[in-house]
Amino acid sequence: MPMPARVALTAAALLTISCSPPVIEYAPPPQRVLPGGVEANLPMFVRISEPNIEKHVVQDVLSDQPGAAWRWTNQHPRLKVLIDGDPANSEFVVEFTVPGVVLKQTGPLQIKFLVNDHIVGSGRYPTEGKQVFHTPVTREMLSNPDQAVFGMDVDPVYVAPDGVKLGVLLEAIGFRQAAAR
């Protein structure tokens, strides 16, 4: 074989060797251990001070600084949560404050409490101060298996000089284990 051909062949062989991709292989990795236990229940009791409170608000809850302990409601506040687990043994709880400034303008407040548009209780509130409404969770409250919308209908409401209808100062609302109250 002439020299130039040999050189060319050698170069081609070297090129071929140098271009072959290295074999990439691995041993089996450490085996993942999946998290044990059961899925954490989602909170169905909403505190207004939660950082993500806006995600629960459907209507008629005024905006405020994140972390504020309470927020003004309008006439028909509604908040939603995802149903997770069985809340049948829980109770529906609403923590709120009847503000004196409203009572002075409107007189006693009549408040209806609702879950998924079902009226689950009502009360007359003639004096200012913190109030807690609670009632056991019933099957009729759980008409939607995936989501619950909690609400209050406040009547009458104070119409502020800027035209905003103000109801109560809401602090917390939702389903809560009876024992935890």
Next chain:
Amino acid sequence: MKQVVYILVATALTYACSYALGSLLLRTLSVKMRRGEERFLSFIAGSGLLSTIVFLLTAAQVAYKGVFLAASAVIIAAGFWRRAYLPVEAMEELEPLRWRIAFWILFLGFGWFYVGNALAPECSPDGVAYHVALPAHYLRDHGFRPITTNMYANLSQGIEMLFEYAFSIGKHSAAAMVHFLFLLTLPFGLRAYGRRIGRPRAGMIAALLVYLSPVFGRDGTVAYVDVAAAAVVFAMFYALELWREQRTTGAAILAGLLAGFGFAVKYTLGVGVPLVLGAIVAGSRRHWKQGLRAAAAAALFAAVMMAPWLIKNWLFVHNPVSPFYNTLFPNPYVYASFEQQYREFFRHMNGVQLPEIPAEATVRGERLAGLLGPVFLLLPFALLALRRPEGRRLLLAGAVFLVPYFGNIGTRFLMSSIPFLALALAMVLDEFRLVSPLVVALHALLSWPSVLPLYAGTYAWRLERPNWSAALRITPEETYLLQARDDHQMVRRLDAVVPAGEAIFSPAIGNSAYHTRNLIGPFESRLGNRTYDMLFRATIDDLRTTRRLRFHFPALTARRLRVVINVRNDQPLAISEVRLWNDSKELPRDPSWRLRASVNPWEVQSAFDNSPLTVWTVGQRTEPGMFLQIDLGAVRTVDEVTVDVPEVQRWADSQISVDSGDGVWKSVPNQPTQDKLDWPPRMRRAAIEEMKASGFRWLLLRDGELLADDFVERSAQWGVHQVEYANRCRLWRLE
């Protein structure tokens, strides 16, 4: 105001260094040219040299402000010493006086808008995501480091090197101002060319068509690179024209160098290299030896400008042209399947079809992000320039740079061909003495920033009225940025909240220019792709890997075993787990096993890690014959193989091949049955564990984006804690 001074000094130094380098180069190459040409070409060619110098300093890990300033001092001193700033010839003024007056009125009038925008704090989407963010990153590290989680770091960054230089002195807005220099320079290149071909008015018309064009105005006043790209390729063409006249090696070198710089600015402008070489060879038919020498010289200097980027990518991400051609250069950092989707998206950006492009790119400017101006609807008349040799050359260059456009139909990607087409159109308009001033006047009127909203799309990408208070920093930069970008408040908190070195997965917020933490997006890398997919797999039924293909066969002995794909599909097949069984008992995965894959071998372990969340994927279109291989290390008895795939991949089909130890592969005749597996509980939590195993400690989500609600509603199930909330952006810590 002090900040403004730094910005202006940075801009001036960039210009001064570029000009000196370019002027010295042109004199060394002995290219004969007139004063206007010299000014234009000195800056553009010099910017290529300065860019390469900054690249080399960054590659040498000495990217310090002091080093850049020292280099500037040397360059500028050399410029003065060799009289680089003095013109070689007196300026020729061939345009009619009326045109010159009109030019300067429009140039300065629009320039007032432009400079006000360019000086304002930089907040353009791509600017803060990578055009400025990456140079800032290099400066913090004082050099290049492999960045494998952001494909934009792999694009050629010729102009970003100039941004890096300017940023070291004047920070973010200095980058935008450097880009603005190219917008200011390009019209003078067009004017000079008009004079050269004896059509000074045509040069003037083209200069105004380009300079006043809304997309040039918008793009050229932020830290993007498209106007610079247009200027560089026009300079390349100009150098080629000089070679055509002078036939000197120096002119050929200049053309080659600028063609290579075009590639260094944007990969797609690499089409300029064959244009230069082809033109030189074709233009030297009578003196072919001389032509070949000139072409070789041009090719060499083009290679010098291109090579740094190719080598950097080869070393860092094993693909010289990353993030493209990943099938040709397989690598562990970018999926070919992602590249395919990415290309497809930009080929049909926002669903725009080919016949819609003229109206979208010239009038509406909404779906293609920017508008050239309605006057560019006259471009078909540019074909009349084919009657003249200069027109033919311009249209050929315009056509060459138009070719890559169809890979990304955004208006910005037309800009590289516009100077050529504008000149060709101007040559035609110039023949109608009464029409051409009217066209220019109409273009100016329709391009005026306050007129644009009257006809362009509501969300067209266009200039706003300049905020001089912000531009001059009377309004503090922070105040302006908080109003301009809804993510700014959050990203400014990252440095305070997230410890250095901890990675943040950020699907929708890519602003990386105003903090120093590592945001990893869902699309910019394999790691991002995999992580995003995994989060969806934890939440969406169809993506769960609950479909089990069960291959049951009479017991056989196997040393090696393959799962061979039997099907072709545009989607990449994914496999979460491959398990081997004998007598209904799974063969424990032994450390002596060796796992391989014919494609995407780097992720093969994901099919053997006992996690239904992680998958091995072919990472490209699924083709028959692709396989996963297990070398058992010894001969074992197997009577069943199971392969788990996502529910959505009902088309998955494969077969088993076995090597019993004699090196011969035999297919096991078997049709798999399909079962549905139970999805284990707590997979959201498992996904977070996987993210932590991949190095993530944080998650940044904007309200309203995919998965954001799920994290808010089910934060307890994910196991994440919200640490910061600002302007609808939430920073979650992975617990």
